[in-house]
Amino acid sequence: MNEIKQVKVEARNLTKKFGDLLVLDNISFDVMKGEFLCIVGPTGCGKTTFLNCLTKIFDVTKGDILVDGKPIDCKVNNISYILQETSTMPWLTVEQNIRFGLEIKKEKEELINERVEEMLEIVGLKEFRNYYPNQLSISMIQRTVIARAFATYPELLLMDEPYGQLDIELRFRLEDELIKLWKKTGTTVIFITHNVEEAVYLAERVMVLTNKPTTVKEILPCDLPRPRDVASKEFVELRNEVTDLIKWW
Amino acid sequence: MKRLKINKFRVISAVTLCVFVLVWYLVTAVFGLFPKTMLPSPDSVFFSFIKKLTSTVPDGGTLFEHIFASLVVALTGYVIGVGVGLPVGISMAWFRPVDHFVRPVFDFLRTIPGIAWIPIFTVWLGIGLSAKAAIIFVGVFVGTVVNVYSGIKQTNEVHIWVAQIFGASKIEILKRVAIPSALPYIFTGLRVSLGMAWLGLIAAELLAAQKGLGYMIQVARNFGRSDLVIVGMITIGIMGALLTLALEFVERRVVKGI
Amino acid sequence: MSDRKEKTFWAVVSLSLLTIVWFFASQMESMKTLLPNPVDVFKFLVAGAISPIGQHNIWGHILWSLSRVFVGYTLAAVCGIVIGSAMAWTKVGEAIIKPFYLLLRPIPSIAWIPLAILWFGIDEKSKYFIIFIGTLLIIMTNVYDGVRSVDKNLLGAARMLGAKENQLFFKVVLPSAVPQIFSGLQVGLGAAWATMVAAEMIRSSEGAGWIIIMGQNSVNMVQIYAGIILIGVVGLFLVTAMRFLEAKLCAWNIRGK
């Protein structure tokens, strides 16, 4: 890590109200280029709202989000989003799903084909390219989603509890796969989870949010060597530190 | 063991149907409990059916002529109704201003059954093809709009988000996400309105026509020919079922993965 | 609740707009015979509410129509729920009933009218019958689907809690099918109303459908339009009443969410 880190995403005084309900209260933070940032917080603290504000799906009530110093714009910035719910389009095959983002960005046909092949290879779904999601297991579906997100070579990748519904064994595998892809592509990742262990396992920094109205409670660096051992003393201590920060009971 | 069980229930079904026909035969042909004008015997229905294939008595057309006349009217109204209903339903669901203006009018108009328009359409368009097609149009239009509207409205917001973040415009999201994901609803709409079309057709033909299956059973009723009435009803049922089957065949070809 | 206010606002705006367009269209020379002045239609409705059209005033006609719907519909609802449940919950019931159900379902209710007249004559009974048959199959379809789609695990849970086999139907199956049965009852009511209009238009001496058909016979466009509006308003009222009832009875099931 001897290169000088640039700021990639800059959130300034984000505030969001639904009617009179204050959901986000004056949130400010930076994300570095190529960083893996995990965001944890108590259940129902508006993490998804937070992420949706980042991408301007919900307009923020106050504040700015800058990417490379300019206001964020999905039509200009190359962003990908992976959600907790299955977000594969059920009417498209695996291959068509992976093409989806590239087609919207109106990439050239040869580039699309090249990327699709590359992604199918990486997530190991080559034989299943013509299957529809309802013919696949949940793990293959999530891998399709990951492939779709990485296919555009995003400068910023947002993940909202992507593995929340998976069983534990699969989660472990896909987390490792994600780390591999992240290292390979050098993309900036913002990863939301309510699973503290997952956050500490993946992140370079963990940002802890408070309960509604959501504010930033603390940002912890998380620089254990990889691959990380979830049963090691240091890991468990760090995990407990984060857990204590979000305990509300 | 399991196979044996299924057979058992098949047998019960078959026996019930046989008993039904037998009872029907007994009360009509053997004991004559009902006058012929009310309930014909099953065999007379069968022979009337065979005869009607070639005979033009009493309504001036063979069965095939009536089927053909009905099909032309029903399909004309159906195609126009779907053709107008699809874009209206889609734009109502996707564009808020359209929703604001059109929805209340639509909500009111949809509570009026297509049949009630018959007097107006006959004044406007006479009693030819266009009036009947217009009546069918009303039912088909309503059925299509309602289903397409709710289909588009129920587009999973998660899918919309994905497209939005990839930078898709509103029209592009409609084209790439909302419409494909609403396809099952759209087909439900097409199926429901096919039923509506068939219903509207019979109603229109009962009230004002010189050909067609509805006209045929109406004339048969006037002559007290209950056997022909039942032949007509069965034909109507079979044609309706066949049209639905054809549509379902198309649906299986088009809608995949959902 | 501002959402609801907005909706009402737009409803008023768009319906007034429709009336204005209608008014100006009716003033055009070429539309004279086709489109009456909405003011005349309104006047006709007000007058009809007080003095009779034919044998009854408007309220009388509506009551006649509603009574026909009520008899046919109630019978159909009771039979539909009983027969539909029997068809869905017992294998033998399915084997016996389903063939008839499959045979009758594709025949539109209106196609029964001639046979009904042959069977029951042209009095009330034939109208009850037509409304009954048109509504019955719709309600049966929904009851059948609703009962069949009961969550098997929920049945397991009830058994584990000590519910006996003969308790399962009324304690688990039927309540869990209520939302779908209700949507069947709702669609069925709409169909009953439409079938009633058709039946009255073909043969009757009173009722909302009769108003229209009399208007046609006496070439009175104002009366036809008034009749249509009347049918729409009563239909709207019935639908709203059912929605209200559903919200009361199915509070546990937040639909459309």
Place this chain on the structure above:
Amino acid sequence: MFLKIDNINKTFTSEAGNNEVLKNVHFDIKENEFVVIFGPGQCGKSTLLNIIAGLEKESSGNVYLEDKKVTKPGPDRAVVYQNILLFPWLTVMGNVEFGPKSRGIKKSIRQKDAQEYIDLVGLNGFEKSFPVKLSGGMKQRVGIARAYCSKPKVMLMDEPFGALDAQTRYLMQEEVVRISAHEKRTVLFVTNNIEEAIYLADRIIVMTNCPSTIQKEYVIDLPRPRDYTSEEFLRLRQEISSIVEFTR
């Protein structure tokens, strides 16, 4: 023996072929013991629980509860499910009193009883709420109260917290310890979460993946409430993890 699982085998047969999910599963449970069945993957554990519940039929072997053979579902065993399975048309009270009600117990008695269990799981004040209005954790509390209220001899818990988020899950684990200290019951608890297993169990039975057999047993005698980060806890976690194939 209180609950005896006697050499159970289970094979599902379908057109695709035979799928053996349980193989020679054999163990005993003492009265009021809290036993956790821990194992990776989806295979076998829930099927075993369903066989004990009487909801599924074993291919061979027997289950005895107090020396009586189990053949069908009954109120002497209660299940708490992962997907909770509340009756959505009944209120919290209606759900909790469902068991006693279907056994024809008088209203005043069963409602008093139900109220006690509703209080025990901490849902006082929500008696009249319908399940749609409750959060995942609250629903699972209702599920637990409902199971207790039918006064079973054995509680079968099938990954009850699998669908909850991590914080709620920790909280519910604490609750289960509190509740089962208050209401002694024999519990058979299935999970694929190693921490949860060690936190709750008197004894852990580790099962292999398809076909599931018993791999090893651990008696956990750490004092309660247990600390996830204590030396002992971590050592146990390490040890059990090391014999299971899927850990990282």
